[in-house]
Amino acid sequence: MADATTIQPLNQDEEAFLRALGRVLAYLPRVVDADMVSEQPITSGEYMVLVHLSEAPQNRMRMSELANACGLSLSGMTRVVKRLETQSLVLREKCPDDGRAWLAVLTSSGWTCLKQAWPTNLASVRRHIFSRLEGCDVAAAARVLERIAAGD
Template sequence: MADATDIEPLDRDEEAFLRALGRVMTLLPRLVDADMLDELPISGSEYMVLVHLSEASHHQMRMSELANMCGLSLSGMTRVVNRLESQSLVIREKAPDDGRAWLAILTNAGWKQLKQAWPTNLASVRRHVFSRLDGCDIAAAAKVLERIARQ
């Protein structure tokens, strides 16, 4: 790692961007969760688990892979899946090829909940994100965020 004296300080725009990004990362999940929970029995993070499982082969993923996709620790993902499992939206099974690993599997009830939750989630992200991006190059912004996320 470089010595602190060798690192150029952030300029005003970089500092403003970094602080705004931090606020968005903290605030946006809360806003989406509130919108989701006003209408449904699942939060935004639970919804994203259902989305990832719906897109996975055989609607199942290893818990560790699912945690990584959702940006959660394995213990955080376990808590989310426990809540979904208590609603019969997901089940867990041992991975057939690795007795130490667990799979999260989307159930039919989970698929129905996902379809029911989709309009609420869509309205929330349109209201809180996309309504504020008029004039922005969304494709370019997505590429930048992907570059950051790949680290």
């Protein structure tokens, strides 16, 4: 880490970007979640768990990998999966090659819920995100966000 005397303060554009990013990080989950729960039996976070499981081989993932993919702690993911289990959308089973690990598995009811929730989620992200990005290079923005998320 650099010495505090050698660190350059943020310039006006950097400060504006950082503050706007903070507001977006607080705003987006709240509004997308509100849209989801107003029309669906699941939250936007639960929806993303179902999405990741739907894209995984055999619709199953180790709980730790699923937590990482969703940006949650393992205990946070366990709470989400337990809620989804009570709705029969996901089930947990022991990992066959590692008795200490658990897998989250998308059920047929989970698939049905995911398909029903997709239009609500799509409309929400189009309204709250992509409608505001006209004229922007979305692919370049995605690359920048991926570099930030990689944390290297």
